[in-house]
Amino acid sequence: MPPESISIAGSFETPPLVRPQRTRRGHLASRHVTGWLLAAPLAVVLLAFLVLPIIMIVVVSFWTATEFSIVPAFSWENYEFLLGSDVTWRVLLNTAKYAVVTWAITVVLGFTVAYFLAFHVRSQTWQTALFLLCTIPFWTSNIIRMISWIPFLGREGLANSALLSWGVIDEPLDWLLFSDFSVILAFVHLYTLFMVVPIFNTMMRIDRTLIEAANDAGASGFQTLWNVVLPLTRPGIMIGTIFVITLVMGDFITVRFMSGSQSANVGRLIQNDIGLLQYPSASATSVLLLIVTLMVIGILLRLVDIRKEL
Amino acid sequence: MTKMRYSRRSLLKTGAAALAASALPAPMIWAQEIKDITLRQFGTGVSNLNEVAQKVKEDLGFTLEMTALDSDAVTQRAATQPDSFDIADIEYWIAKKVWPTGNLQAMDTSKIANYDKIVGIFRNGKLTPDSTIAQGTAPHTVGFTSGPGGTDFVAEESGWMTLIPTIYNADTLGIRPDLIGRPIESWAELLNPEFKGKASLLDISSIGIMDAAMVCEAMGEIQYGDKGNMTTDEIDRTMAIMTEAKRAGQFRSFWKTFDESVNLMSSGEVVIQSMWSPAITAVKSRGIPCVYQPLKEGYRSWGGGIGLSSSLDGMALDAAYEYINWYLSGWVGGFLMRQGYYSAVPETSKTFMTANEWGYWFEGKQAVEPITNPFGDVLAQAGEVRDGGSFEERMGKVACWNSVMDENQYMVRKWNEFIAA
Numbered sequence: 213m214p215p216e217s218i219s220i221a222g223s224f225e226t227p228p229l230v231r232p233q234r235t236r237r238g239h240l241a242s243r244h245v246t247g248w249l250l251a252a253p254l255a256v257v258l259l260a261f262l263v264l265p266i267i268m269i270v271v272v273s274f275w276t277a278t279e280f281s282i283v284p285a286f287s288w289e290n291y292e293f294l295l296g297s298d299v300t301w302r303v304l305l306n307t308a309k310y311a312v313v314t315w316a317i318t319v320v321l322g323f324t325v326a327y328f329l330a331f332h333v334r335s336q337t338w339q340t341a342l343f344l345l346c347t348i349p350f351w352t353s354n355i356i357r358m359i360s361w362i363p364f365l366g367r368e369g370l371a372n373s374a375l376l377s378w379g380v381i382d383e384p385l386d387w388l389l390f391s392d393f394s395v396i397l398a399f400v401h402l403y404t405l406f407m408v409v410p411i412f413n414t415m416m417r418i419d420r421t422l423i424e425a426a427n428d429a430g431a432s433g434f435q436t437l438w439n440v441v442l443p444l445t446r447p448g449i450m451i452g453t454i455f456v457i458t459l460v461m462g463d464f465i466t467v468r469f470m471s472g473s474q475s476a477n478v479g480r481l482i483q484n485d486i487g488l489l490q491y492p493s494a495s496a497t498s499v500l501l502l503i504v505t506l507m508v509i510g511i512l513l514r515l516v517d518i519r520k521e522l
Numbered sequence: 523m524t525k526m527r528y529s530r531r532s533l534l535k536t537g538a539a540a541l542a543a544s545a546l547p548a549p550m551i552w553a554q555e556i557k558d559i560t561l562r563q564f565g566t567g568v569s570n571l572n573e574v575a576q577k578v579k580e581d582l583g584f585t586l587e588m589t590a591l592d593s594d595a596v597t598q599r600a601a602t603q604p605d606s607f608d609i610a611d612i613e614y615w616i617a618k619k620v621w622p623t624g625n626l627q628a629m630d631t632s633k634i635a636n637y638d639k640i641v642g643i644f645r646n647g648k649l650t651p652d653s654t655i656a657q658g659t660a661p662h663t664v665g666f667t668s669g670p671g672g673t674d675f676v677a678e679e680s681g682w683m684t685l686i687p688t689i690y691n692a693d694t695l696g697i698r699p700d701l702i703g704r705p706i707e708s709w710a711e712l713l714n715p716e717f718k719g720k721a722s723l724l725d726i727s728s729i730g731i732m733d734a735a736m737v738c739e740a741m742g743e744i745q746y747g748d749k750g751n752m753t754t755d756e757i758d759r760t761m762a763i764m765t766e767a768k769r770a771g772q773f774r775s776f777w778k779t780f781d782e783s784v785n786l787m788s789s790g791e792v793v794i795q796s797m798w799s800p801a802i803t804a805v806k807s808r809g810i811p812c813v814y815q816p817l818k819e820g821y822r823s824w825g826g827g828i829g830l831s832s833s834l835d836g837m838a839l840d841a842a843y844e845y846i847n848w849y850l851s852g853w854v855g856g857f858l859m860r861q862g863y864y865s866a867v868p869e870t871s872k873t874f875m876t877a878n879e880w881g882y883w884f885e886g887k888q889a890v891e892p893i894t895n896p897f898g899d900v901l902a903q904a905g906e907v908r909d910g911g912s913f914e915e916r917m918g919k920v921a922c923w924n925s926v927m928d929e930n931q932y933m934v935r936k937w938n939e940f941i942a943a
Contacts, residue, residue, distance in 0.1 A: 277931075299939045306942075368790050386719055389791070390775045472775025473725045474768070476942035484941070487594035488727065488934045489601065 266502070273495035282491050290496035300481075300497075304504065307477040310392075310467070311460045311508075314399040318456050319449060321400070322407025326448075327441070329408075330415035343412065346405055358398045358466055365389035365397075390472035398470045403459055407452035414448030415441070450516045454509055461505050478504075557583045559841045564589035565611025566596055568800070568863075569689045569826060573896065574854055582848055584841050592779065593726060600625060600829075609842060610829045614661040614685065615728060615924045617829065621664065621673065621684050626829040628667045628682040633843050636850040639867045644687040644825070645679055649917055658732065658750025658923035661687060661825045685827030686846050687866035689858050692821035692916045695733075696787060696797030700811045709733075709740035709819050712794060713767050722786055722795035723764075725776035727937035729924055731757070732822050733796040734764050736921065740819045750925030754932050761936045765943045776941065780804075787812060799862045802909075807899040816910040820921030827866075859883050861895050864913060886912030 276285045294300050325346070333339045349357055364370045365388040372384040387393055418441065426436040464479030478501045485494035563570065563586055570590040578586045589607075591599065597619055600610045604625035612620065620626065631637045642648045647655040647662040665687070666680045667673070675684070697706050702717075712721055712733075724730050735749040738760050746756055767773070774792050777783045784804045786792040797814070805812040828849070830842050848854075855865025856874025860883065865871040872880050881887035886908055893902040902908075910916045927933055 293935070297935075297939070299942050303942050362785075363789070366789050366791055386774075468778075472722075472773075473778065473941060474773065474775060476938075481938060481942065484727075484934075484938050487598075489598055490931075490934065 269495045269498050269502075272492055273499050275492040275495075277490050277492045282489075290493050293493070294496050294500060300500075303476050303478055303481055304500075306475060307461055307479075307501075310395060310399065310463075310477060311457050313396050314403065314460050315453060315456050317396070317400050318404045318407040319453065321404050322411050322452055323445070323449070325404075325408050326411035326415055326445075327437075329412055330418075331441075346408055349401075350405065354402050355465065355469075357402060358469055361394065361398055361401070361470065362389065365394055390470070390474055392471070392475060395467055395470040395475060398466050399460055399463070402466065403456045406455040406459065407449075410451040410455070411445055411448040414445045418444045446516050447518050450512060450518055453512060457508055457512075458505055461501065461508075555837065556841055556844075559584040559838055560587055561585070561608045561838065561842060561845065562587045562589070562606070563609040563611055563828070564591060564596065564599060564607050565828075566590065566593050566613070566826070568798075569611055569858065571857075573857065577853060578845065578848070581853070582841070582844055584845075586845070604831055605833055608831050608834050608838060609845070610831065611688070611826060612685065612829060613824055613826045613924060614664055615659045615824075615926045617685050617827070618659050618664045618675075618926045620829075621667070621675070624671075624673045625832055626684065627832045627834065628670050628672055628684065629686060629830060629843075629846070630670075631679075631681050631683055633847075634683075634686065634850065635847050636867045636870060639869055640687060640850070641864075641866055641868065643690070643917065644827075644866060649914065653918060656820075656823065656920040656922055657746075657748045657925075658822075659925035660923045661685075661690070661827075665827075685829045686850070687825055687827040688849055688854070689827075689863050689865070690823065690825035690917075691799050691863050692823045692910070692920055693796070693798060694817055694821050694910070695794055695815050696783075696802050696805075697813050697815050698787060698790065698793040698811065699813050701790060701793045706794070706815050707818050709736040709817050710742075712737045712796075713741065713763075713772055715770075715772070717772070717794050719771050719774050720791070720793045721772050722775050722777055722783070722792040723773060724783070724796045725778045725941060727934050728926055728930075729822075729824075730776075730796070731760065731933055731937060732922055732924060734760050736819060736822060738763050740817075749922045751927045752929065752933070754929050757929060757933050757936050761940050765940050768940065768943055803862060803895065803899070803901055806901060814909040816916075816919075820919040821910075821916065822922050822924065823917070823920040824924040857896050862901075862908075864917065868913065882906075882908055884913050886910075886915060 272282070273290055274286050274288070276283050276287050276289060329339055329342055333342060362369075366372070367384045367386065367389070369389070371388055372381075375381045376384065422440055422444075423436055426440050431439065461477075462479055463477065464483045467475055467477045467480055468483075478497060482494045482497045482501070485491070485497060561584065565588075570588045572588065575586040575588050578584065586609075593613065593616065596610070596612055597616045599606060600612055600616065600620040601623050604623075610620075610626060617626075642650070644661045644665055647660050663677070664675050665684055666676050666678065667682050667684050668676050668680060669682050672682065695706070695709065695712060701720075711717070712723070723733060731752075732749060735744070735746060735752070735756075738744045739746060739749070741763075743763055744756060744759050746752060752760070775782075775786055777786060777795070780798065780801055783795065783797055783801045786795065787797070787801070788805045788808050788810050799814060802812050802814045828846065830839070834842055850867045850870065852865075852867070852870035852872075852874045855867060855871030859865050859868070859871050859875060860879055862883065864884075868884060872884075875883070878890050879893065882889045882893050882902065889902050889904050889906050891904050892900050893906075894900050
């Protein structure tokens with residue numbers, strides 16, 4: 213955020229007395245110019261690879277499409293269809309459902325794992341070793357990690373044959389694969405680490421004397437956890453939340469493979485449109501998804517001021 | 523690594539050849555320079571086979587670069603990036619979408635040596651003089667244009683072809699006979715509650731809707747004017763029936779790629795589904811029984827052909843014509859037919875097949891010795907007969923061709939709703 217850094221720089225302005233001297237040293241020496249120059253490369257990259265594409269998507273979302281060509285126009289047709297169709301709302305709801313459930317599970321898992329790593333593992337060597345262990349699955353592509361569930365969960369898969377041979381079930385469980393269960397399982401598998409890392413990071417920076425103080429003041433283990441550790445890890449949780457929510461909301465491939473194309477989220481709608489050359493309609497859906505995701509993040513950021521807490 | 527070495531060596535060879543050519547008189551130049559030509563072909567995985575590229579290098583001397591994509595991506599690329607390819611290996615229904623963009627050029631049939639031997643389906647639409655033309659985008663309806671530079675379609679054999687037909691087949695449902703244990707005779711079985719949670723459909727809207735229509739018609743629920751060109755009302759009713767079945771849990775999964783369909787079937791997740799012929803072969807080659815079940819309502823058929831990019835000219839264009847003529851001259855046809863597809867000029871392919879292979883694949887006769895595909899997998903034992911029988915029996919029972927409808931956009935939206943339902 214270049215403008216932000218500049219205003220911070222501004223607030224540390226030296227007293228006016230010194231000022232005339234510095235202006236004489238020319239523009240390049242001015243802190244403002246240097247600040248802008250330092251921010252420029254990032255600004256250019258963001259402009260070219262983030263802002264411009266988004267503007268393009270917004271523009272195209274007002275175009276119309278025929279079978280094999282897209283026609284520049286200004287038409288609300290894409291949005292009319294999108295917002296007027298109950299499928300859109302159902303799919304949005306489904307997307308939100310995946311996001312919320314995945315978030316709830318990953319936050320509990322992530323917090324627990326991070327807590328264990330940060331507070332129970334005393335030696336730093338072990339901490340690093342165990343932390344690296346968490347990242348091992350990331351050495352393969354996420355598609356491989358996801359698809360490897362399919363033979364495991366299938367009707368004649370490992371899970372079902374194991375349960376059958378133990379006598380737990382009489383018939384293979386169908387809902388293990390190609391269901392919401394398998395979609396969320398894959399999401400949790402893929403994204404828990406995104407929760408662990410930021411939470412672990414904030415936990416490591418908690419001043420241990422605070423916990424001792426809580427102990428000395430007679431707080432129970434749970435009270436310390438709830439009243440000391442948890443509030444202090446909020447920024448980590450929030451960063452993890454933003455990662456997980458945006459990843460799940462923007463996903464299309466996990467939902468496609470793990471639900472056997474049976475469920476849809478917004479990403480799948482966009483993918484289908486693109487596959488059928490309906491770029492304007494895909495753009496309109498993307499804009500809708502962007503707005504919804506930004507709204508969610510906006511609300512999250514209101515709950516915790518990350519910048520202040522970091 | 524080996525590939526790199528090969529290309530470096532061939533580069534040296536062509537370099538030396540070019541040197542030699544420049545020192546020698548005119549007629550040699552063509553023969554030598556053609557080695558420097560690279561034609562970029564893209565298409566669906568079906569016929570984009572490395573073996574074909576290798577054989578082209580051997581027989582014709584130039585390089586064919588192949589890119590395999592799924593049919594959506596193929597359509598996109600042909601319609602939006604005409605300079606990214608020289609040869610488009612596409613299906614006829616894709617041609618209906620892509621041809622009007624002008625990204626492909628008309629081909630002069632007088633330059634096609636075996637034009638007269640091309641099967642009637644691709645010329646006047648009739649397999650035999652008295653056969654009726656099936657519904658949908660029948661290849662001959664989008665096979666000809668008015669002349670060079672034309673972006674229209676004409677009904678008669680105008681001498682200017684949009685695509686040169688290369689490969690086609692008749693599709694039906696694939697079943698696991700061992701898990702079903704009774705005869706299957708109708709498309710309606712796909713929605714039979716008996717197979718609840720064990721059926722699958724392909725999620726490529728333009729093809730999936732046709733399979734769905736075959737099913738609805740077989741159930742007696744809907745009578746279509748033309749399954750390949752439905753009215754919005756017919757689309758609504760079809761999707762309503764399918765959505766109801768989906769909500770009732772009829773489908774285990776939908777598939778989009780060849781591999782997915784193979785895995786669904788061989789793992790036993792699915793016992794009845796829309797399927798493509800080589801997928802059946804792939805399941806069978808794992809030792810799992812799988813039948814490409816002929817059904818009384820007939821087949822849903824598809825055909826592919828190669829089209830030339832409009833930016834192709836000069837020597838590269840000549841090379842492309844040479845490639846087309848070579849394609850129809852038999853080797854590729856035999857190669858494809860031994861995998862269960864049909865060649866556009868079957869009689870030239872016959873010379874590249876054994877009598878046993880020709881009898882099994884084309885004439886529907888019992889195999890006298892084991893049938894293997896070009897990759898060495900055994901597909902049938904002696905005494906077995908091809909599912910569906912001979913060429914005439916199978917291609918003569920086509921109920922509908924893969925197509926693109928006038929109401930395509932509406933259909934796509936409805937299909938999206940169905941998948942999201």
